[in-house]
Amino acid sequence: MKIAIVFGGLSYEHEISIVSSIAMKDVLRNELVYIFIDKNRDLYEIPSSKINSKLFSSGNYSKFDKVFLKKGGFYKLSGLFKKEQNIDFDVALNLSHGGDGEDGILSSVLDFYNIPFIAPRTEACVVSSNKFITKGYAQSVDVLTLPYKYYTKSDSIKVDMFPVILKPVKLGSSIGVAIVKNQEELSYALDVAFEFDDAIIIEPFISGVKEYNLAGTKVNGEFIFSIIEEPQKTEFLDFDKKYLDFSRTSKAKEVDLGEKLNNEIKESFKRLYNTIFEGSIIRCDFFVVEDKVYLNEINSIPGSMANYLFSDFQDLFTKVASNLPKKKHIPITYEYVNKIQSAKGK
Amino acid sequence: MKIAIVFGGLSYEHEISIVSSIAMKDVLRNELVYIFIDKNRDLYEIPSSKINSKLFSSGNYSKFDKVFLKKGGFYKLSGLFKKEQNIDFDVALNLSHGGDGEDGILSSVLDFYNIPFIAPRTEACVVSSNKFITKGYAQSVDVLTLPYKYYTKSDSIKVDMFPVILKPVKLGSSIGVAIVKNQEELSYALDVAFEFDDAIIIEPFISGVKEYNLAGTKVNGEFIFSIIEEPQKTEFLDFDKKYLDFSRTSKAKEVDLGEKLNNEIKESFKRLYNTIFEGSIIRCDFFVVEDKVYLNEINSIPGSMANYLFSDFQDLFTKVASNLPKKKHIPITYEYVNKIQSAKGK
Known part of the structure; x- marks a missing residue:
């Protein structure tokens, strides 16, 4: 299965999207093609063998083929006669952290062009990217928040x-x-x-509050969870540290909170994931205060896909890619227009 | 000001979008151009003088120019040499009811291509199109729901x-x-x-519950409201009746609920509109039960833009079109990538 990693984008997290995407070379055994969205929202195809972070900071990415969107995929103009060519891949992975990638813009665009993709759909993006909307949503699904x-x-x-x-x-x-x-x-x-x-x-702000991360997904109605990790942190993770965190590939250490809390964290994850997050691998960050579980935030496109939390990320990834949610068929029959026309006697 | 009405779309409300859009010819004095999205999400430019509902049910719309999206607007290939031509307009009006139009897909696509548009942005679409998310959101902004x-x-x-x-x-x-x-x-x-x-x-289900509709928008931080209407209804409006309702152009009759309830409805609207709905003209439908105001639903793209509720819709429309929300500038500096590169001594 060939994966198109879509990354960069108009986002404060443009740069961490770059390191996160490069890290996927060490994480996935799939053949990869990289579609870079630059700060002007122009798209470029970057060969997997050529990708490195300097390519972007130097602006040299723009020497590669420019890409445009059309129904079913990404296209470029190639050869002497600038013939339209479809870029070959099976599933896109939206790894554009923050901004367009996580706020629903990019997922909507992929959806609009019927491109199969791993990422939260538009609704899930909005629910997780706006902390105020997240709070209301968490309350609706009976998950506590501060x-x-x-x-x-x-x-x-x-x-x-x-x-x-x-x-x-x-x-x-x-x-x-x-x-x-x-x-x-x-x-x-x-x-x-x-x-x-x-x-x-x-x-x-609760100093020293215990934080626990759990990643997971749903495949064919069944949840698959990662280990629970207690992330390393100082007062809180600043951008520099998170930046490095996005290129994580080494496995994390599992923490055992006892059956009751382990379960409560997983049940909270399930209620949050709901049907809305289908098609995505997300990481939920929880606080535990006095043995109660509170949602801190939902990372709908976690750094390097939280690969380090799963024992077999490749297997999980393949399962998700092979079981993406399908859109319901919407019949458009012009029944009502015809009814009006016939009532008019036309 | 020339307006591009974007309508149709992959939606159960595809047909009411057609009648709603045609109605705008009687509502707006602007020069109009129509961009039709068919059930395959192919786009066509329909001249304002040629538009009628039969054009779509017959499939004859496909004889008009096919349109594609590029940065800044809609384009078509024209003339003998199929030269790319930019379709001229100032602001798009998303009138694709339901589906793509209201669930955030179309607004995201317009946003992605930097096309100025009147409609809820992606977040507002999700908050209003999913009734479950609406409930949580209403609670967050202190508006009652059943x-x-x-x-x-x-x-x-x-x-x-x-x-x-x-x-x-x-x-x-x-x-x-x-x-x-x-x-x-x-x-x-x-x-x-x-x-x-x-x-x-x-x-x-509360039989005979009183329902009141209020439309409005925010321009430069100031709310502009329509009259409050008590819509005609049988047990509840079925699709046939709503269908006809979407082509309404004659003025509605104002209802006066007394200062307290009038105000409570307006204050509820303001809290719902928040900053999230900026750029859109919406209609909120409220129930009043025992002198308390409850949100029924937010129509983020109301039928024929709820023009019939406003005393001067043209003036309102022009104000909204001239004061669309601007996106914050996101600087992309590669500061962190450069820092890593220099740490590596490269």
Whole structure:
């Protein structure tokens, strides 16, 4: 099975998408073709043998073939006569972290052109990429979240209890996130967060809170889970550390929280995954506070696909790629238009 | 200002999109160009002077120019030498009801190609097109909804109290919706609903409940509201009636619920519209039960744009078209890639 890795994109996480995608060369045994989306949303085909991070920072990627979208796939103009040529692959993997990749834009585009892809569909992207919508969704599926306040740019913002953690609603990888310890730090943190986004949430910051990550997917109605990992962290993972984290390929160490908590984490994952996330491999990050499980966030396109959490990622990946959700057939019959026409006697 | 009306699409509401779009000829004084999306998601440019509903049911639309998407707009191949030609317009209006148009696919595609458009952006589409996600979102913005149960296809479904109303989570215009009065009717209604969707919600059905519609938008941070209307209805609007409703152009009659309820409906609208719906003109349908306001549903692309609710729709439309939300600039600097490269001494 040949995989087209679609990466880059108009996103604050453009660069981590590059390292995450390059890491897939060491993770997947599949034949790979790379489709790079540059900051102008122009697409290029990068041969797997030529890919390295410098290619992008130098701008040299633009020497490769430009790609455009048409029904069923990616195309390029090739040869002397610039003949349209279909780029060969079986399934696309959307590895464009953040921005277009995770907010539903890219998944929608792939869907619109009938390109089979591994990634959350549009709905799942929105539910997971906007932290405010995630909170409401988690509540709907009976998964706890920490209490929070939601503010838009024009709201007056008042914080009574410190420390708090302040997050732009739409960015991943800790961008614009700040731990705010007192009133003095607040206005600077707000300026930074609103620089990135028009809306924020503010949560209590619990120092030393236990965090646990679980990745998984659903194939033919059955859940397949990774191990549960307790990620290494300092106060919280900053962008530099997360950046390196996105190229992880060595296996993670399993943590055993006892049957009750292990199960509660898995059951929470199942309720969150629902039917909405079908077609994707996601990582859910949970907090455990006083033996209760709280959702921190849903990573709908986790760094290097959270391969390091699975004992046999290749097998899992193949299963997902072979069992992508199918769209329902929508019959368009013009029954009503015909009825009106015939009522008009035309 | 020249408007490109994008309509049709892969949707159960394909046909009402056609009548809704044709109605816009009587509503807008702008020069119009029509971009039709057929059931195969092929695009055609239909001249405004040639459009009528029969054109689509007969399949004759395919005699017009085929259209493809490229950065900045819609293109066609024209003349003897099949030269690429940009179709001229200023702003697109997404009038593809249901399916692609309202679920975020089409808005994402327009966004991806940097085409300015009036319609909810991807997030707002998802929040309003999936009734289950709408419920969670409404709760997050402190707007009441009727109690409900959510079920996916594999769940065992138990109803204790009748009558209930059963709705596929993702379809509009009452498709697959049934009022279920007893246990016997339930399994048939479930079969029908799951024919259309993988998930449903079941709500209590309140016979004779008062329903009120309010449309509106936000321009430069200021809300502009329509009148409040009490829509005509039988038990509930079926597809035939809604179909005709989508071509409405005559003005609706205002209802006055008294200052308190009028305000509560408007304040609920504001909280729902939030920042998420910027760029769109939406209609929110509310129930009033014992003087309390409940959201029934958000129509993110209402039939014929709910023009009949506004005293001066043309003026409103022009204001929205001239003040579309802008995307934040995302700088892509390769700072981190460069840092790694320099650490490697390369």
